[in-house]
Amino acid sequence: MNSANIRNFCIIAHIDHGKSTLADRILEKTKTVAQRDMEQQILDNMDLERERGITIKARAVRLNYQANDGQTYIFNLIDTPGHVDFNYEVSRSLAACEGAILIVDASQGIEAQTLANTYLAIEHDLEVVPVVNKIDLPSAQPEKVCQEVEDIIGIPAMDAPRISAKLGTNIEEVLERIVTDIPAPKGEVSAPLKALIFDSYYDSYKGVIIYVRVKEGAVRVGDTIRLMATGSEFTVTETGYMTTDQLVNTGTLEAGEVGYIAASIKSIGDTQVGDTVTLAENPCSEALPGYRKVNPMVFSGIYPADGAKYGDLRDALEKLQLNDAALSFEPETSVALGFGFRCGFLGLLHMEIIQERLEREYNLDLITTAPSVIYKVTLTDGTVQYIDNPTNYPDPSVLASAEEPMVKADILVPSEFVGNVMDLCQDRRGTFKDMQYLDDTRVTLKYELPLNEIVYDFFDALKSRTRGYASFDYELMGYAPSKLVKLDILLNGEIVDALSFIVHADKAYGRARKIAEKLKENIPRQLFEVPIQAAVGGKIIARETVKAMRKDVLAKCYGGDITRKKKLLEKQKEGKKRMRQLGTVEVPQEAFMSVLKLDE
Amino acid sequence: MTGIYIHVPFCAKKCPYCDFYSVPYRKATAEAYVQAVIRNLKHYQNPDTVDSIYFGGGTPSLLSVKQISDILETCSTNFKLDSMTEITLEHNPTRTDRNYLYELRKAGVNRLSIGTQSFSDTQLKLLGRTHTAKQNLETVQNAFQAGFYHISCDLMLALPYQTEQVLTETLKILTSLPIQHVSAYLLQMEENTPFYTSPEILDNLPDDDTSADRYLQTVQMLEKAGFYQYEVSSFAKSGFESKHNLKYWYCQDYLGIGAGAHSCIKNRRFYVPKEIENFCQNPVQEEITISENACNSEEKLMLALRTSRGVPLSALQPEAQKKLAILIKNDYIKLKENNYIAMTPKGFAVSNAVTAMLI
Numbered sequence: 001m002n003s004a005n006i007r008n009f010c011i012i013a014h015i016d017h018g019k020s021t022l023a024d025r026i027l028e029k030t031k032t033v034a035q036r037d038m039e040q041q042i043l044d045n046m047d048l049e050r051e052r053g054i055t056i057k058a059r060a061v062r063l064n065y066q067a068n069d070g071q072t073y074i075f076n077l078i079d080t081p082g083h084v085d086f087n088y089e090v091s092r093s094l095a096a097c098e099g100a101i102l103i104v105d106a107s108q109g110i111e112a113q114t115l116a117n118t119y120l121a122i123e124h125d126l127e128v129v130p131v132v133n134k135i136d137l138p139s140a141q142p143e144k145v146c147q148e149v150e151d152i153i154g155i156p157a158m159d160a161p162r163i164s165a166k167l168g169t170n171i172e173e174v175l176e177r178i179v180t181d182i183p184a185p186k187g188e189v190s191a192p193l194k195a196l197i198f199d200s201y202y203d204s205y206k207g208v209i210i211y212v213r214v215k216e217g218a219v220r221v222g223d224t225i226r227l228m229a230t231g232s233e234f235t236v237t238e239t240g241y242m243t244t245d246q247l248v249n250t251g252t253l254e255a256g257e258v259g260y261i262a263a264s265i266k267s268i269g270d271t272q273v274g275d276t277v278t279l280a281e282n283p284c285s286e287a288l289p290g291y292r293k294v295n296p297m298v299f300s301g302i303y304p305a306d307g308a309k310y311g312d313l314r315d316a317l318e319k320l321q322l323n324d325a326a327l328s329f330e331p332e333t334s335v336a337l338g339f340g341f342r343c344g345f346l347g348l349l350h351m352e353i354i355q356e357r358l359e360r361e362y363n364l365d366l367i368t369t370a371p372s373v374i375y376k377v378t379l380t381d382g383t384v385q386y387i388d389n390p391t392n393y394p395d396p397s398v399l400a401s402a403e404e405p406m407v408k409a410d411i412l413v414p415s416e417f418v419g420n421v422m423d424l425c426q427d428r429r430g431t432f433k434d435m436q437y438l439d440d441t442r443v444t445l446k447y448e449l450p451l452n453e454i455v456y457d458f459f460d461a462l463k464s465r466t467r468g469y470a471s472f473d474y475e476l477m478g479y480a481p482s483k484l485v486k487l488d489i490l491l492n493g494e495i496v497d498a499l500s501f502i503v504h505a506d507k508a509y510g511r512a513r514k515i516a517e518k519l520k521e522n523i524p525r526q527l528f529e530v531p532i533q534a535a536v537g538g539k540i541i542a543r544e545t546v547k548a549m550r551k552d553v554l555a556k557c558y559g560g561d562i563t564r565k566k567k568l569l570e571k572q573k574e575g576k577k578r579m580r581q582l583g584t585v586e587v588p589q590e591a592f593m594s595v596l597k598l599d600e
Numbered sequence: 601m602t603g604i605y606i607h608v609p610f611c612a613k614k615c616p617y618c619d620f621y622s623v624p625y626r627k628a629t630a631e632a633y634v635q636a637v638i639r640n641l642k643h644y645q646n647p648d649t650v651d652s653i654y655f656g657g658g659t660p661s662l663l664s665v666k667q668i669s670d671i672l673e674t675c676s677t678n679f680k681l682d683s684m685t686e687i688t689l690e691h692n693p694t695r696t697d698r699n700y701l702y703e704l705r706k707a708g709v710n711r712l713s714i715g716t717q718s719f720s721d722t723q724l725k726l727l728g729r730t731h732t733a734k735q736n737l738e739t740v741q742n743a744f745q746a747g748f749y750h751i752s753c754d755l756m757l758a759l760p761y762q763t764e765q766v767l768t769e770t771l772k773i774l775t776s777l778p779i780q781h782v783s784a785y786l787l788q789m790e791e792n793t794p795f796y797t798s799p800e801i802l803d804n805l806p807d808d809d810t811s812a813d814r815y816l817q818t819v820q821m822l823e824k825a826g827f828y829q830y831e832v833s834s835f836a837k838s839g840f841e842s843k844h845n846l847k848y849w850y851c852q853d854y855l856g857i858g859a860g861a862h863s864c865i866k867n868r869r870f871y872v873p874k875e876i877e878n879f880c881q882n883p884v885q886e887e888i889t890i891s892e893n894a895c896n897s898e899e900k901l902m903l904a905l906r907t908s909r910g911v912p913l914s915a916l917q918p919e920a921q922k923k924l925a926i927l928i929k930n931d932y933i934k935l936k937e938n939n940y941i942a943m944t945p946k947g948f949a950v951s952n953a954v955t956a957m958l959i
Contacts, residue, residue: 527954527957553832553952560605560863563890572952
């Protein structure tokens, strides 16, 4: 196929603006999927993705389109995750395209991720094709939204297709725009191979399957490829393109095309997104720009609720990691929770998704510790340490200074809630940077915030203070000095390591009180009184007490029927297994989880 | 020594807090039922002396004196009884009739367990009982005059509106009566009872702390009046402990006759299905085995811990013995002179948790 007839594009949008629905319609209109197989959101094939209505992993699919000019075109649709946690994956997906369809909701207008993703697309020199979706809604204002796109983003939009992906209205217009507005790929087939890895997954038969965009040259079955970041080499066993449900081995892939390569690669760690694939015999002189290793930003301890399931948890994490190189984990032990893993995530959503997949797909019952970021501490002897586990935070006596990661946050909010959002950001130690009115009803606020303040419950708090109308996006901006302390929680006088966390000195007192209250609510009364204390550097700053239980008795065992008494005893024994025994104190799983949600 | 338990699953009216199986009283059914009881008594062979017979319910006092007398006669022909055999009948004080009580005594019943529950009319009404405090008094007095010198009264605790004063009043009356035994039960909310869904009850249930206070108040006041606590719910003047009741906690044999009756004979626990029709029709009652190794060390421990005799220290696992110090320090357990341990009243109130710690 002549590369002039290839169009490589992605769809970008704020969450819920209809990205996956438009993708479905495009597949349907190009007959890529028969109507009867049509299931909502074809590209999101993880259960979790479908339920949450978000795309977690990028997907790619090839379609054929018979355009109005009489010619047949190959479309490569590359689906991208919409969420900021997966920003790097988004940016790699964009690098595989020449154009992007920008969907804007006709009633919601531009939102935080609309802007973030559009700027990302423009940075990658993509042709941005605006589309206004959901015109079937009574509250739709397509004219206003088009004007907004022109005013705020600065791209022509007055003639943007007005569509309803849900009802299938005007989808043809979008398809024609892809042909006319998005440029065909460039690239020399005879040049040395240069292909960008934009996604990969593990297949238990074929090994790692990498998704690539060939920028220059060609790759064939039997070629020895080299992955430039690691230098590792493999022999291509299959190459071709992807349909919605299978891989089609064509034996060759050329400049301008999007497809897959299988080469018996054993570990997904070898095939990092953003890396360049070339040929071992005739390598290209330099790799494609922009590759970086993705590093986890948020850490938390994950423990099996039942200690005996440690091995199952390890197996599950290993399996998840096969398809998710961004997930990191290493064994750790906690006095309170036993054996578990310290896991690293790209962000909060990533963390939640991993936890949910572990519980759902692997049927594990988990206890998760409070999420932590990586603190940079300098000791009095001048050594610098990076701390991702509060338990390892150095003693104040040897601590010279501490720094914490900061983020640049963009918050888009209806003007009536600006005050609430400012309050929240101030409360979370934010520094106000800028405020702009997008129009007379919507404001964009820019704040610098410590990452540590948003990893807990910032997003929930933001939603509840704006009745769900605010949208939020952030990017990491480096470290800043901070006055941090380690807050310890003591039960019956003993420090519970799994409950320790790092907090800004000014907020320690309030946080301590809230945690003590939450624990009191969630630790059931037991035979002995349980004092709950919160301490900073040995000084108690908050305390609560769970009073001893007074009544737990089965009064009647009627007519010699002791079965009930026995059942009760069995139940109690079973219940004890689900509790964590810390000295004489029994702590239920819920108590550990309750301290993660303090804003309720 | 063996006990015989005879279950009488008839009630004139179902109490709204009770989830035990019972059927409305019908004369013909009751007669068929009594015949089946007699048939079964003849079926079981037991060389042991029978030192207790217990008519429980339901409402055994719905049976006629003749019916009770026939049952007791079958017992005495078929089993070895002696003059000390404790013969108890649960009696509903709606029936105060002295003559009936006199006849019962004559038929051989020597212990009466009266379902008084409370001596406050408001509380009795709330419980849906069909008798008044006055009838309670009359029944006790008439029983005494009819020659019952071993009388037990039931008392319910942790009831809605049962303030300290209300309970004190009831206990004062109770302890001034010519009785030797009290069974005091904390109200337990059971699913599938009207209480379980009644807003009035639910809104006014005492919390755990108040319930525990009422329980300890009862222990204290009964103790003062000479009733010592010999089991979680049982109080007696010295020498008047219920032999039958103790069989359950000391893992002694008891044979249950009747629909829904439980037995424990030679380390085998079994019960009879609760449907009355089958019991009446079957030549011999059906036995469903619960366990073949009843009265093992764990079970013995669990049951004996309900009594104030307690268990010998040596019966505890080493792991459990280590936990004793903290239980004693917190006044849940006391160490007795004979190297037995037993729960304190405070311990009885949380006996499920204490037991779970020691087993």
